[in-house]
Amino acid sequence: MPDKLPPAVETVDTSYLEGLVGYNASRAAITVIELFLQRMAVYGMRQVDFSVMSLVTHNPGITSRQLCAALSIQPPNLVAMINALEQRELIVRKPHPRDGRAVGLHLTPTGQKLMHDAERTAQELELDATRRLTAAERKTLIRLLQKVYL
Amino acid sequence: MPDKLPPAVETVDTSYLEGLVGYNASRAAITVIELFLQRMAVYGMRQVDFSVMSLVTHNPGITSRQLCAALSIQPPNLVAMINALEQRELIVRKPHPRDGRAVGLHLTPTGQKLMHDAERTAQELELDATRRLTAAERKTLIRLLQKVYL
DNA sequence: TATTGTTATACTCTATAACTATA
DNA sequence: TATAGTTATAGAGTATAACAATA
Numbered sequence: 001m002p003d004k005l006p007p008a009v010e011t012v013d014t015s016y017l018e019g020l021v022g023y024n025a026s027r028a029a030i031t032v033i034e035l036f037l038q039r040m041a042v043y044g045m046r047q048v049d050f051s052v053m054s055l056v057t058h059n060p061g062i063t064s065r066q067l068c069a070a071l072s073i074q075p076p077n078l079v080a081m082i083n084a085l086e087q088r089e090l091i092v093r094k095p096h097p098r099d100g101r102a103v104g105l106h107l108t109p110t111g112q113k114l115m116h117d118a119e120r121t122a123q124e125l126e127l128d129a130t131r132r133l134t135a136a137e138r139k140t141l142i143r144l145l146q147k148v149y150l
Numbered sequence: 151m152p153d154k155l156p157p158a159v160e161t162v163d164t165s166y167l168e169g170l171v172g173y174n175a176s177r178a179a180i181t182v183i184e185l186f187l188q189r190m191a192v193y194g195m196r197q198v199d200f201s202v203m204s205l206v207t208h209n210p211g212i213t214s215r216q217l218c219a220a221l222s223i224q225p226p227n228l229v230a231m232i233n234a235l236e237q238r239e240l241i242v243r244k245p246h247p248r249d250g251r252a253v254g255l256h257l258t259p260t261g262q263k264l265m266h267d268a269e270r271t272a273q274e275l276e277l278d279a280t281r282r283l284t285a286a287e288r289k290t291l292i293r294l295l296q297k298v299y300l
Numbered sequence: 301t302a303t304t305g306t307t308a309t310a311c312t313c314t315a316t317a318a319c320t321a322t323a
Numbered sequence: 324t325a326t327a328g329t330t331a332t333a334g335a336g337t338a339t340a341a342c343a344a345t346a
Contacts, residue, residue, distance in 0.1 A: 008247050008254065009212045012220045016208050017201060020272060021280055021288065022182035024295040026197075029179045030222070031299040032172035047176075051167060058166050062159045065327060070162045072180070074315060079329060097158050101322045101327040104158065122170065130171055132297040138171065141298075144291040145174040147282040149181040198336095215304060224338060229306060251304040251345045 021148070032129045039125045043118045044088070048073070050118060052081060053107075056091055057115045061104035063096065090114060171298070182279045189275045193268045194238070198223070200268060202231060203257075206241055207265045211254035213246065240264060 017023045036047050045053065051071055056062055064082065068075050082105070085091045090111035096102035107115065130138045167173045186197050195203065201221050206212055214232065218225050232255070235241045240261035246252035257265060280288045 007211045008249075009209045009216060012205065012212060012216050013208050014205065014220055016204055016269070018296070019292070021276055021292060021295075022179065022186055022197070023201070024292050024299075025175055025179035025182060028295040028298040029172065029175035032175060036172055047172070051173070054166055055162065055164065058163050059159045061157045062162060063327075064329095066159060066162050070164055075328070076316085076330075076332095077314065096327095099158075099323075099327080103328075119166070126171055130298060133294060137294055137297070140290065141294040142169070142171060142174050144283060144287055144294070145171075145178040146168070147287070148178040148280060148291075149174075213304075214306095225305070226307075226309095226339085227337065246304095249304080249346075253305075 025145070025148070035125055035129050036122075039121055040118065043114055043121070045118065049081060049085065050122065052078075053085065053090065053111065053115055054119065056105045056107055057112075057119075060106050061094070061096075063102045063104060065102070067105070085111075175295070175298070185275055185279050186272075189271055190268065193264055193271070195268065199231060199235065200272065202228075203235065203240065203261065203265055204269065206255045206257055207262075207269075210256050211244070211246075213252045213254060215252070217255070235261075 033047050036050070040046065040050055043050075048071070052067055055067055055070060059066070064075060064078055067073065068078055082091070082093075086093065089108050092106050092108055093103045094106055096104050130141070133141065183197050186200070190196065190200055193200075198221070202217055205217055205220060209216070214225060214228055217223065218228055232241070232243075236243065239258050242256050242258055243253045244256055246254050280291070283291065
């Protein structure tokens, strides 16, 4: 008679984790971000670069501090990103009209062209990432996610 | 007459980003994970440790490879986590019944007690993190998130 | 030959302390 | 004294290559 051996797991049961909002939100975010990274590679932007560029697009003159607050980025970590975007001539720093300490960020014409294309790509990507959702479901999903973090 | 100065941004307009599923899923995930980290601190576990422990709980004998596949962790990065959990005497490695290369992971009695409490804490935390959602909305949110990543 | 678990290592991301110029 | 921007640096997280043991 053989010794009793520990059981082997055939298929992994993840049902407990799948009942948690945090687990599901993380998995969904990772899936969308991976697709985002693939499609944005042609623009040389990661998710965070796109977020920064998008906020500069819709808020010309925004300061580094405002970007940090809006995106939960630590100021020292934003410096290299801004430098890189400036070296690529996508954004320019201009003096702030009322605060000599601050610098306003603006898109260059090149940056405007790039973001025009990138935001269109982002819209297409959104529809692909949520292709199993109806338009109404997609709207509901965003509304419920905002109820969690706002 | 003064020179024309660039405009200053009063309040940051984030409406474009708020229309993207990826942005919202990321923000929601970060919010829940931060609360998770606070509440799980008493158990000395981060989100990933809890996920590993939970899968071992519901899949006794699960292997490292199965954990890596289920949680999208690279095998080298799991080693230190498993070692730490074993040193805390929360899990034990037992020989796999049919594969001499593999090792099955199991909870110790201490690990079982800890996870009994930790999973109860996770349930409470879930309700707190989604306190602005009705039970039906919470269920809908999970269903829609799974439609994105599954 | 392929797979499990592992070591070593590099790379990225994120966080903290401290400085300067200006408010 | 407080804030915007910056530098340097440390720590955490993640990824790749290569190895021994076993299939």
